[in-house]
Amino acid sequence: MTSRTDTSSSRRPADWLRAVVETPGLTAIRDLDEAQRALWDDSLRAVPLLEGFGDPIVDIGSGGGAPGIPLAFALPGREVVLLESQRRKCRFLEEWAPPNARVVCGRAEEQEIDWAGAAVAKALAPPPVAAEWCLPLVRPGGAVVLFVGETADVDAVARVSARVGGGKPEDRGGLLLIAKLAPTPAGFPRRPGMARKRPL
Numbered sequence: 001m002t003s004r005t006d007t008s009s010s011r012r013p014a015d016w017l018r019a020v021v022e023t024p025g026l027t028a029i030r031d032l033d034e035a036q037r038a039l040w041d042d043s044l045r046a047v048p049l050l051e052g053f054g055d056p057i058v059d060i061g062s063g064g065g066a067p068g069i070p071l072a073f074a075l076p077g078r079e080v081v082l083l084e085s086q087r088r089k090c091r092f093l094e095e096w097a098p099p100n101a102r103v104v105c106g107r108a109e110e111q112e113i114d115w116a117g118a119a120v121a122k123a124l125a126p127p128p129v130a131a132e133w134c135l136p137l138v139r140p141g142g143a144v145v146l147f148v149g150e151t152a153d154v155d156a157v158a159r160v161s162a163r164v165g166g167g168k169p170e171d172r173g174g175l176l177l178i179a180k181l182a183p184t185p186a187g188f189p190r191r192p193g194m195a196r197k198r199p200l
Helices: 004-009 013-022 032-041 043-050 068-074 087-096 127-137 154-163
Strands: 057-060 080-084 101-105 116-122 138-147 175-179
Touching: 013 032, 013 068, 013 087, 032 043, 043 068, 043 116, 043 138, 043 175, 057 068, 057 127, 068 080, 068 101, 080 087, 087 101, 116 127, 127 138, 127 154, 127 175, 154 175
Parallel strands: 057 080, 057 116, 080 101, 116 138
Antiparallel strands: 138 175
């Protein structure tokens, strides 16, 4: 019998990309070239920003694995945590995670605080909400990297960051880098669902 680790170590990035495209409910993308650009190449833009921060790197709301699986392949010496709340998606991630990645099935608001070296999030939620979910998990000295669009409200993200122990967001060309400056204050994270229902 082949162990999960042996199986995952033989997986290639192209195999994962094809599986994401072919598995219903993970992405609307059906073209492999587009998936290469949107899920693989785009995810790797975070690599230079993560090099200055410690482990683990946690991908919050990992879904089908972007950006966490591309980052784990690109940074084989780093520990990557794929955090996902939906059990079906967790099973997919468990099948495709590289050896240096592990899957945690749960919500961001239910995790311990101040433990990750860095957090990343792509297509998770509006940037202020994503910041509120991500920052509590990161320890002081770490950082959050959010993949954002051109219309992202950076001022709103800055207001959230200031409430949750973070610094001023730095726009790095479609990526927001938010330093974690202080321990997560009392009252955070708020209970599941509150960040969406009542944004800060």
